Amino acid sequence: MPISRRLLPVMVLLFVVLIGRALFLDESLRAARSTGLAMGGLGLVTIVALVAAERRTRVLEAKALELAAQADQLREHDRLKDHFIATAAHDLKTPLTSIVGYTELLVDGSVGELEAEQKQFLQVVDRNARRLERMVDDLVLMAKIDAGTLRLDRVSFDLADLLVESVESALPVAEDKGVSITFNPLDAVMVTGDRRRLGQAIDKLLNYAINRSPTNGQVDLQSELTASRALISVTDSGGGLPPDEQSRLFDRFYRSAAGAAFGTGFGLCMVRFVAEAHEGSVLVSSESGVGSTFILALPAASSHEALANSGAPSGQ
Amino acid sequence: MANDDLNLRVLAADDDPDILDLISYRLERSGCEVIRASDGEQALELAISRQPDLAVLDVMMPKIDGYEVTRRLRANPDTAGIKVILLTASAQEPDVVKGFEAGADDYMTKPFSPQELRLRLVAVANRR
Numbered sequence: 388m389p390i391s392r393r394l395l396p397v398m399v400l401l402f403v404v405l406i407g408r409a410l411f412l413d414e415s416l417r418a419a420r421s422t423g424l425a426m427g428g429l430g431l432v433t434i435v436a437l438v439a440a441e442r443r444t445r446v447l448e449a450k451a452l453e454l455a456a457q458a459d460q461l462r463e464h465d466r467l468k469d470h471f472i473a474t475a476a477h478d479l480k481t482p483l484t485s486i487v488g489y490t491e492l493l494v495d496g497s498v499g500e501l502e503a504e505q506k507q508f509l510q511v512v513d514r515n516a517r518r519l520e521r522m523v524d525d526l527v528l529m530a531k532i533d534a535g536t537l538r539l540d541r542v543s544f545d546l547a548d549l550l551v552e553s554v555e556s557a558l559p560v561a562e563d564k565g566v567s568i569t570f571n572p573l574d575a576v577m578v579t580g581d582r583r584r585l586g587q588a589i590d591k592l593l594n595y596a597i598n599r600s601p602t603n604g605q606v607d608l609q610s611e612l613t614a615s616r617a618l619i620s621v622t623d624s625g626g627g628l629p630p631d632e633q634s635r636l637f638d639r640f641y642r643s644a645a646g647a648a649f650g651t652g653f654g655l656c657m658v659r660f661v662a663e664a665h666e667g668s669v670l671v672s673s674e675s676g677v678g679s680t681f682i683l684a685l686p687a688a689s690s691h692e693a694l695a696n697s698g699a700p701s702g703q
Numbered sequence: 704m705a706n707d708d709l710n711l712r713v714l715a716a717d718d719d720p721d722i723l724d725l726i727s728y729r730l731e732r733s734g735c736e737v738i739r740a741s742d743g744e745q746a747l748e749l750a751i752s753r754q755p756d757l758a759v760l761d762v763m764m765p766k767i768d769g770y771e772v773t774r775r776l777r778a779n780p781d782t783a784g785i786k787v788i789l790l791t792a793s794a795q796e797p798d799v800v801k802g803f804e805a806g807a808d809d810y811m812t813k814p815f816s817p818q819e820l821r822l823r824l825v826a827v828a829n830r831r
Contacts, residue, residue, distance in 0.1 A: 477792040481719050481813070491818060
């Protein structure tokens with residue numbers, strides 16, 4: 388508090404003057420002397436209070452400096468972490484490029500025809516390299532979300548197209564596990580958002596459902612348009628989730644006991660973040676012994692345009 | 704597959720020898736002549752001395768990065784006509800924009816498909 392510091396010499400001066408006057412200058416008036424003494428006493432009390440306040444101020448100032456230094460240090464750690472993740476992602480992509488590229492050369496017969504089984508095994512290599520690639524992308528995405536530097540590249544696009552793409556990219560994984568995917572393709576549904584990020588979120592939900600479903604299980608993708616929202620629901624046949632797990636599912640790094648083999652642990656957290664960044668939401672409902680349904684709700688681009696395109700009834 | 708005859712001279716620059724081999728292998732099988740560079744400086748020298756039709760440049764290269772190589776190619780009248788495809792590790796919007804601003808004709812994200820690289824190369828080479 389700079390004010391108390393400036394007041395201090397003034398009060399000291401006032402005190403000295405009052406004491407001096409009371410003792411030496413006006414000895415004829417005892418009353419005046421006692422008044423002076425009283426005022427001096429008051430001044431002394433004030434000074435003591437000011438000194439105490441001054442000390443408290445200094446302690447607080449030191450504390451503030453210390454906190455500011457700690458904040459700087461934390462920011463620096465954060466920056467280093469972001470830098471580390473960006474570098475690690477780049478470094479991981481270099482060997483991945485060779486794995487994916489050389490596998491492709493082998494599979495497409497550039498270096499001689501392969502037996503069916505050889506080809507099949509190489510496709511497993513390819514699929515897993517792609518999976519690793521997705522994990523690296525997730526890591527980068529999560530770091531961006533954390534740092535608050537994720538920017539959405541918003542465009543108006545057809546959600547129905549994106550859903551078809553997601554199903555197509557999930558099919559090889561599903562087939563490998565013997566899981567079938569049912570899907571009701573919609574007519575054009577225009578939404579506004581970051582097509583790539585929303586695609587990643589839908590991929591996550593599908594992959595999660597495939598992972599949870601047993602061999603020969605079933606995953607169902609439904610989409611529906613209401614007056615203001617596009618709803619995408621993914622249902623698995625994974626036997627459902629206990630209530631305590633449902634509430635923690637979207638937390639960062641939460642990994643259910645059943646889904647231990649699923650990704651990096653922040654898949655569903657990422658889905659929630661992407662949904663919320665689009666003014667949407669994601670929720671889960673689960674039936675014990677049957678399966679779970681995840682619903683991703685997104686605002687439609689403009690309800691008129693969307694309704695016109697889909698031919699859905701107006702109202703609701 | 705696709706052992707066609709593209710008949711292009713391509714400069715390929717990447718500091719990872721396996722990736723450089725991968726690009727060379729795919730493009731040579733498509734009838735390209737491939738000139739190899741393992742950093743940005745070498746890429747610039749070879750672009751000037753060998754005058755390729757097209758350059759496939761990694762973005763993160765030692766000495767001079769892919770963006771800067773592209774800018775310098777564009778700034779020199781002798782190399783300004785060389786088509787450029789950048790190879791980047793991220794498809795983040797700022798990186799892509801940076802590449803086009805530097806004067807690249809196209810970009811591909813690592814890991815990339817060698818077959819797709821060949822297709823893009825043909826598309827870029829046929830522009831104008």
